[in-house]
Amino acid sequence: MPCLTNIGTLVTCPPEGGQGDLGAVRGAAMVWEGDTITWLGPRADLPREADQREGASGNGPSYDCGGRLVIPGLVDCHTHLAFGGWRADEFAARSAGTGYPEIAARGGGIASTVRATRAMSRQELADRAGGFLQGMVRLGITAVECKSGYGLSVEHELRTLRAYRDLSGSGAPRLVPTCLAGHMVPAEYAGDRQGYIRLVTEEILPAVAREGLASFCDAFLEPGPGLDAAETTAVLEAGHRHGMVAKLHADQLTDGGGARLAASLGAISADHLERVSDEGIEAMAEAGTIAVVLPIAGVYLNCPPPPVRRMVEAGVQVAVATDFNPGSAPSYHLPLALTLACVKMGMSPAEAVRGATTVAARACGLEEVSGSLAPGRPADFAVIDAPDVDSWLYHFKEGTCAATVIGGVTVAGQLPGSQ
Numbered sequence: 001m002p003c004l005t006n007i008g009t010l011v012t013c014p015p016e017g018g019q020g021d022l023g024a025v026r027g028a029a030m031v032w033e034g035d036t037i038t039w040l041g042p043r044a045d046l047p048r049e050a051d052q053r054e055g056a057s058g059n060g061p062s063y064d065c066g067g068r069l070v071i072p073g074l075v076d077c078h079t080h081l082a083f084g085g086w087r088a089d090e091f092a093a094r095s096a097g098t099g100y101p102e103i104a105a106r107g108g109g110i111a112s113t114v115r116a117t118r119a120m121s122r123q124e125l126a127d128r129a130g131g132f133l134q135g136m137v138r139l140g141i142t143a144v145e146c147k148s149g150y151g152l153s154v155e156h157e158l159r160t161l162r163a164y165r166d167l168s169g170s171g172a173p174r175l176v177p178t179c180l181a182g183h184m185v186p187a188e189y190a191g192d193r194q195g196y197i198r199l200v201t202e203e204i205l206p207a208v209a210r211e212g213l214a215s216f217c218d219a220f221l222e223p224g225p226g227l228d229a230a231e232t233t234a235v236l237e238a239g240h241r242h243g244m245v246a247k248l249h250a251d252q253l254t255d256g257g258g259a260r261l262a263a264s265l266g267a268i269s270a271d272h273l274e275r276v277s278d279e280g281i282e283a284m285a286e287a288g289t290i291a292v293v294l295p296i297a298g299v300y301l302n303c304p305p306p307p308v309r310r311m312v313e314a315g316v317q318v319a320v321a322t323d324f325n326p327g328s329a330p331s332y333h334l335p336l337a338l339t340l341a342c343v344k345m346g347m348s349p350a351e352a353v354r355g356a357t358t359v360a361a362r363a364c365g366l367e368e369v370s371g372s373l374a375p376g377r378p379a380d381f382a383v384i385d386a387p388d389v390d391s392w393l394y395h396f397k398e399g400t401c402a403a404t405v406i407g408g409v410t411v412a413g414q415l416p417g418s419q
């Protein structure tokens with residue numbers, strides 16, 4: 001049984017607990033067998049059969065963490081992982097003061113990513129997304145929610161979701177696919193919005209369900225670039241009829257009542273929430289809807305931060321994710337998102353880490369396998385070159401993740417100090 005000893009801080013993130021409850025053990029050890037954790041706790045309590053010091057009998061390698069931090073593998077519960085092209089030209093234009101409506105009127109914005117994504121084959125989509133996943137694993141990420149939504153036709157939505165299925169397997173993070181056919185109305189339906197909503201509800205979602213390609217159904221509630229409330233409701237209710245749990249891009253650019261709508265539709269999460277109202281927060285607390293905040297997108301779009309403190313006080317669980325996409329969040333650096341959640345949103349480092357582990361796992365249906373470390377759970381963890389969570393998120397620097405392990409297999413870096 002492999003054994004990790006001399007862990008400076010072992011963050012376990014127990015499923016039960018408040019937003020800041022890390023379940024931290026100082027001076028810890030952890031043992032796993034195959035893909036499953038068998039023991040963890042203070043180093044001094046390590047069972048003799050797992051202890052390899054001084055010739056004690058054991059049957060697996062022992063790794064000396066040198067006082068480093070060990071955390072549950074990070075969960076990025078909101079990404080748009082597979083897409084064509086980038087939009088650096090828009091970044092430059094926005095930096096020079098050009099607004100999104102003008103960019104969209106020139107054929108830019110989400111529509112340009114739709115064109116570039118449709119031009120890619122399933123293999124090309126999988127290869128490119130697979131490259132991003134390798135980068136994510138090197139940051140300590142072991143599970144990723146990934147949305148479609150740049151296809152917006154039966155053929156192209158299925159192509160993206162099939163590419164995600166192709167990527168699932170050993171060595172890759174655990175993937176949770178979401179159908180985001182309700183991202184926007186594509187150009188060819190500009191004069192027939194209802195026609196597109198019918199396509200989503202009567203053709204795309206049933207086809208996705210037939211192949212079992214998505215666990216969740218998502219929509220972008222934002223009159224203008226996205227869908228209105230009636231269109232959003234039609235899409236998410238159709239997803240529900242086909243066995244997909246609702247998620248919702250809500251209250252990002254305007255307070256469109258998205259949080260309340262997400263709560264009333266039984267959505268597992270409402271994401272963004274920069275403009276959420278107090279009534280929206282109350283409705284989420286009552287329904288148990290998880291808030292997913294996306295600080296990288298907030299920085300790129302220069303949005304006011306969502307009222308995380310009011311959410312936590314109201315009893316809403318808050319997850320932190322990247323929103324990785326080629327427009328508003330061209331970075332999959334989840335640890336950066338955690339640092340920004342502290343700086344811009346008033347989260348403590350402990351609250352942010354729980355938001356990218358336990359709460360994030362719950363927001364994408366992975367609470368049984370990801371987000372917490374305990375005997376009997378999968379050995380999905382990361383060794384971080386810092387003594388504790390505060391030090392980790394305080395220093396934003398390269399190469400902080402020393403090793404990432406998924407199901408007992410080291411998939412990035414290497415476990416330190418093999419004895």
Ligand SMILES: [Zn+2]
Pocket residue numbers: 078079080249323
């Ligand atoms: Zn998004």
